[in-house]
Amino acid sequence: MQVLQGIAVSPGIAIGEALVVDTEGFILPQHRIAHSEVDAELARLDLAMEAVADDIGRDRESVAEQLGDEYAAIFSAHQQMMCDPHLRTRLEALIRENLCPPEVAVAKTLRGYARKFQQMDNAYLAERAHDLRDLEQRLLDYLMARQRPSLSKLTDPAIILAHDLTPSQTAKLDRHKVLGFVTEAGGEGGHTAILAKGLEIPAVVGVGQMLVNVVCGSHLIVDGDQGTVIIKPDAATLSSYQEKCEQHRSRSLRLQQLRDLPCETRDGTRIQLLANIEFPQEVPTCIERGAGGIGLYRTEFLYLGSDTEPTEETHYQAYREVLQAMQQRPVVIRTLDLGADKMGYASLVADEHNPFLGLRSIRLSLRNLDLFRTQLRAILRASPFGSARIMFPLVTTLLELRQAKLLLRETMEDLQDEGHSIPTDIPIGMMVEVPAAVMMIDHFLREVDFVSIGTNDLTQYTLAVDRSNKEVADLYHACDPAVIKLIDMTLKAARAANIPANVCGQMSGTPHLALLLLGLGLRGFSVPPAAIPEIKRICRSVTLDQCETVAAHVLEMESAREVDNYLQEQLRQLAPQTNT
Amino acid sequence: MADQTATRLVTVRNEAGIHARPADLLVRLADKFESDIQILKNGETYDGKSILSIMTLAAGQNTQLVLQANGPDAENALDALAELFERGFDEMIVSQPTKDQSTEGSVDR
Numbered sequence: 001m002q003v004l005q006g007i008a009v010s011p012g013i014a015i016g017e018a019l020v021v022d023t024e025g026f027i028l029p030q031h032r033i034a035h036s037e038v039d040a041e042l043a044r045l046d047l048a049m050e051a052v053a054d055d056i057g058r059d060r061e062s063v064a065e066q067l068g069d070e071y072a073a074i075f076s077a078h079q080q081m082m083c084d085p086h087l088r089t090r091l092e093a094l095i096r097e098n099l100c101p102p103e104v105a106v107a108k109t110l111r112g113y114a115r116k117f118q119q120m121d122n123a124y125l126a127e128r129a130h131d132l133r134d135l136e137q138r139l140l141d142y143l144m145a146r147q148r149p150s151l152s153k154l155t156d157p158a159i160i161l162a163h164d165l166t167p168s169q170t171a172k173l174d175r176h177k178v179l180g181f182v183t184e185a186g187g188e189g190g191h192t193a194i195l196a197k198g199l200e201i202p203a204v205v206g207v208g209q210m211l212v213n214v215v216c217g218s219h220l221i222v223d224g225d226q227g228t229v230i231i232k233p234d235a236a237t238l239s240s241y242q243e244k245c246e247q248h249r250s251r252s253l254r255l256q257q258l259r260d261l262p263c264e265t266r267d268g269t270r271i272q273l274l275a276n277i278e279f280p281q282e283v284p285t286c287i288e289r290g291a292g293g294i295g296l297y298r299t300e301f302l303y304l305g306s307d308t309e310p311t312e313e314t315h316y317q318a319y320r321e322v323l324q325a326m327q328q329r330p331v332v333i334r335t336l337d338l339g340a341d342k343m344g345y346a347s348l349v350a351d352e353h354n355p356f357l358g359l360r361s362i363r364l365s366l367r368n369l370d371l372f373r374t375q376l377r378a379i380l381r382a383s384p385f386g387s388a389r390i391m392f393p394l395v396t397t398l399l400e401l402r403q404a405k406l407l408l409r410e411t412m413e414d415l416q417d418e419g420h421s422i423p424t425d426i427p428i429g430m431m432v433e434v435p436a437a438v439m440m441i442d443h444f445l446r447e448v449d450f451v452s453i454g455t456n457d458l459t460q461y462t463l464a465v466d467r468s469n470k471e472v473a474d475l476y477h478a479c480d481p482a483v484i485k486l487i488d489m490t491l492k493a494a495r496a497a498n499i500p501a502n503v504c505g506q507m508s509g510t511p512h513l514a515l516l517l518l519g520l521g522l523r524g525f526s527v528p529p530a531a532i533p534e535i536k537r538i539c540r541s542v543t544l545d546q547c548e549t550v551a552a553h554v555l556e557m558e559s560a561r562e563v564d565n566y567l568q569e570q571l572r573q574l575a576p577q578t579n580t
Numbered sequence: 581m582a583d584q585t586a587t588r589l590v591t592v593r594n595e596a597g598i599h600a601r602p603a604d605l606l607v608r609l610a611d612k613f614e615s616d617i618q619i620l621k622n623g624e625t626y627d628g629k630s631i632l633s634i635m636t637l638a639a640g641q642n643t644q645l646v647l648q649a650n651g652p653d654a655e656n657a658l659d660a661l662a663e664l665f666e667r668g669f670d671e672m673i674v675s676q677p678t679k680d681q682s683t684e685g686s687v688d689r
Contacts, residue, residue: 073600073604074600074601076601076604077600077601077603077604077631080603080607080608080631081631081632084630084631084632084633085627085629085630086627086632086633087630087632113632113636116636117636120636120638121638122597122599122638122640124596124597124599125599125635125638128599128600128635131600
């Protein structure tokens, strides 16, 4: 048995077999081949190597034709690498002696060379590591062409293990077959973590190097509450976890009973409880849990799930489905928030040194007006089917907000000219997630119908911490006093301006932080569907006076740790768990 | 013809050293000979017919290497390879452009 500690990002317990996913989405076979298969596997390898050498030859010719021999030289070197006698000898040794499948032999050997190059002093040669990765991919493409398992077509339930999952990989996961996931990289608040939460799949990220110790089929326990991963658990551990699993189930059943009770504090103040969703399929869960509406509909999935840019029709169908299913409950559709860590089907952004400070979100939309207009048209066309609102993400300056609103107005007019009947009073809001927006909040509040505080980005921009960088992920605290002050400023200003404000970041779905937010005056929470019952339970356990006292205390505090400890303690006192 | 063993001391002349393209040329040339060809650097031996092996040499400009060949055409092989080194793998900047030449036809004059 081996226990690894990572960061708990999506609660719950998963018990099952491991499925190792390579960074490029390949699932490398981890079984050993039989002695009798060695010759056949070698033959398969040789075919793949020949095919790759041929492909490279073709690339070389076409490049030589278009750009000249000089540019084609690198392909000649690639070809030579494919025919390298040492490479072939090493691969054969791994297959014949270690009984590795050729896919594994290729990955191991070429990565070994790549590492060797990377470590060289010579920057040019270090760069050549990319060439080897490229060759590895080309070979794996051939070797796995037929049996490349797709994440969307898992046959048996499994726990997914990967170095990191790209958003598009996560998007393709079959949620019914994925028991849990574990990644070596990543941090709290990263996109993968948010998605895991949205899908309600237990997940632990940032466990560090792990894949070397695990093979496909290893028995695993993922503890999404504690952030631990247990490899090959012993019998005692396994049975204690099976018991925990059972407790989880019965607890969530109890919380279900809250569904039809109103979300209000003990002293009778109504609190709006909304859900954050990624895709239309989540709507039934939201309704089941008693969500008052959708406070954040992230639309990135439309871009991430496929290899082509989504059409207006694709957008329209998705929005219409959500709006209709939610009946007249509000649905806040956030426009494209792609960029940085969430690149989808096509690279609209060149390599950026600092993607989180780069061309993302509303900036990307305003630079790619056709893309933006397509989405706005779809939202507007779908809006008569329910109670739609539009929200712009990452707004930093007033100019950005005005540009976005202007485009929206133009789009509206275009649609009317085309004969569509669309409501012209669709509420427009913005995310408050950049410190600059908080500083200028009074001005913004004059030009929007509502605001929503995105605590994840607000935290990372305030604390200057890249939440997906595991070297600094431990410096990321949503409950840092600086972040809390910014939230406080925003809520106060919104109240004074009589503009509705809610919090849609992870913070509002975290029980002890919810307590603080209530005290700061928040009356609208938008949380992952799974968190709805618990947040409702907390609201129903406390009075506003109690929360305001807590908040006043917190505003005097100096460190995230202090805030965190105090709030945990207050939560235990004010809203104790009845069943643990 | 009996096997011969030959050795030759060569210097890497081209500026970029033995990177992918020179390594490619070297292997293509070495492959034309029957003899086994090794390259020695700091007591380590690298296979002259393996591009990956040669690239791990990481031989920069002015590195001195020992070429060694064993086989029926060892001498001929080393003659040819030494000449390739001497030509700087055809990457030698034939004449360093003088200031006059480099600004000639330049747009920012």
